Amino acid sequence: MDFSLSDDQKMIVETAQKVGAHYGLDYWRTIDKAEEFPHEFWRAVCDAGLCGAALPETDGGSGLGMLDLVLIIEALAAGGGGSTVGQLFMINPIFGGVSMSRFGQPGLRAEMLPKIISGEMNACMALTEPDAGSNTLEIRSFAAADGDGWRLRGQKIWITGVPDAQKMLVVARTRKLEPGMRRTAGLSMFMIDVEREGLTWSRIDKLGTHTLASCTVFFDDVRIEPGELVGTLDGGWTELLDVLNTERLVTTAGLVGTGQLAIKLAVDYANNRKIFADRPIGSYQGLQFPLAQCHAEIESARVLNYKAASNYDQGLPYGSEANWGKLLAAQAVSRATERSMQTMGGMGFARDSHVERLWRDCRLFRFAPVSEEMVLNYIAVHDLGMPRGY
Numbered sequence: 001m002d003f004s005l006s007d008d009q010k011m012i013v014e015t016a017q018k019v020g021a022h023y024g025l026d027y028w029r030t031i032d033k034a035e036e037f038p039h040e041f042w043r044a045v046c047d048a049g050l051c052g053a054a055l056p057e058t059d060g061g062s063g064l065g066m067l068d069l070v071l072i073i074e075a076l077a078a079g080g081g082g083s084t085v086g087q088l089f090m091i092n093p094i095f096g097g098v099s100m101s102r103f104g105q106p107g108l109r110a111e112m113l114p115k116i117i118s119g120e121m122n123a124c125m126a127l128t129e130p131d132a133g134s135n136t137l138e139i140r141s142f143a144a145a146d147g148d149g150w151r152l153r154g155q156k157i158w159i160t161g162v163p164d165a166q167k168m169l170v171v172a173r174t175r176k177l178e179p180g181m182r183r184t185a186g187l188s189m190f191m192i193d194v195e196r197e198g199l200t201w202s203r204i205d206k207l208g209t210h211t212l213a214s215c216t217v218f219f220d221d222v223r224i225e226p227g228e229l230v231g232t233l234d235g236g237w238t239e240l241l242d243v244l245n246t247e248r249l250v251t252t253a254g255l256v257g258t259g260q261l262a263i264k265l266a267v268d269y270a271n272n273r274k275i276f277a278d279r280p281i282g283s284y285q286g287l288q289f290p291l292a293q294c295h296a297e298i299e300s301a302r303v304l305n306y307k308a309a310s311n312y313d314q315g316l317p318y319g320s321e322a323n324w325g326k327l328l329a330a331q332a333v334s335r336a337t338e339r340s341m342q343t344m345g346g347m348g349f350a351r352d353s354h355v356e357r358l359w360r361d362c363r364l365f366r367f368a369p370v371s372e373e374m375v376l377n378y379i380a381v382h383d384l385g386m387p388r389g390y
């Protein structure tokens with residue numbers, strides 16, 4: 001087991017650090033306030049060849065591994081963007097890229113992937129429904145056969161990046177659940193245009209992650225063309241899980257970078273702020289210990305995520321490690337941003353301190369893209385062999 005980075009990996013990280021630093025804290029503070037998509041940042045990421053890092057060279061990517069991608073995201077997130085950087089990689093190279101490179105049909109794959117990699121096209125992913133929530137198998141959106149294609153009806157909620165996306169990966173039922181049928185059967189994935197007759201959306205007012213709009217989406221008889229089916233008709237469940245597990249890796253990487261940034265901001269502040277004595281508040285163990293604890297926790301999540309990514313690259317099972325890493329990272333970073341704010345006292349509450357944005361944004365990842373309770377359910381059932389309690 002070798003934890004050292006190769007020279008190539010060091011170079012990639014350096015490139016990502018440069019892009020991350022160029023679009024630093026003030027850039028993110030401005031677009032967060034304006035609730036604008038980080039177009040300039042994402043263009044720079046794509047121009048530096050980082051978006052397509054883990055996508056195949058035959059599709060215009062760099063053909064590097066998932067571990068390389070994880071390193072890139074950590075460095076970019078630590079530059080100022082925080083956990084939103086993980087989400088950007090989630091919606092574009094994962095939902096738009098991995099889904100197509102692994103399961104897309106040749107025509108759409110050739111049309112989409114170069115544009116996703118160059119940043120000319122953005123994607124989003126529509127899985128969650130108001131009445132199904134974490135119980136994905138209860139989704140009701142239904143794509144009924146219509147000639148050579150389908151007609152989609154239904155509703156989704158919390159779909160992120162819709163206003164700035166051209167393509168949407170939609171998960172729908174293509175067979176109604178019948179008695180005796182496995183609940184995992186009858187699900188399919190489609191890649192459709194966001195601008196299409198019958199597809200409407202409205203923006204949800206929310207606590208954080210303001211640069212990426214989250215929306216309710218309505219499908220009213222939306223036509224789906226045959227070439228837009230992604231993967232196997234009626235058999236999309238396991239293919240969907242394949243896409244979702246890679247989503248965990250990029251989420252965790254974004255969180256790890258956020259945790260490092262939050263701790264750095266707190267340490268810089270504490271080492272310069274003098275109160276009560278001629279020594280900085282950073283010398284008080286009451287402030288040091290919680291930050292030191294958070295540091296150890298974030299580094300643990302980081303190592304776990306490296307193992308998951310490395311397993312993925314070697315074609316080994318990685319689902320459990322990906323879930324453990326995401327669980328620990330979301331909790332650790334939630335604490336780290338909270339402790340960072342506490343360390344700064346009143347200044348932590350000021351937007352200029354930046355930590356309030358990191359704190360707001362990272363809170364999301366304790367219940368999305370999968371909630372910590374559902375990860376614990378997974379661990380209890382799949383890793384520990386306990387009976388399913390729900």
Ligand SMILES: Cc1cc2nc3c(=O)[nH]c(=O)nc-3n(C[C@H](O)[C@H](O)[C@H](O)COP(=O)(O)OP(=O)(O)OC[C@H]3O[C@@H](n4cnc5c(N)ncnc54)[C@H](O)[C@@H]3O)c2cc1C
Pocket residue numbers: 124125126127128132133134135157158159160161206209214364367368369370371372373374377390
């Ligand atoms: C800002 C934001 C962005 C998002 N972006 C997207 C996106 O782009 N695409 C997309 O498809 N979805 C997206 N989501 C949806 C997200 O994945 C869901 O919110 C998440 O999966 C949880 O589902 P829910 O909100 O319906 O909670 P629910 O499923 O209603 O759960 C509520 C609570 O009950 C707990 N719970 C539920 N079942 C169990 C159980 N069996 N055992 C123990 N506890 C349980 C949950 O852990 C949670 O704490 C986003 C959500 C948010 C808030």
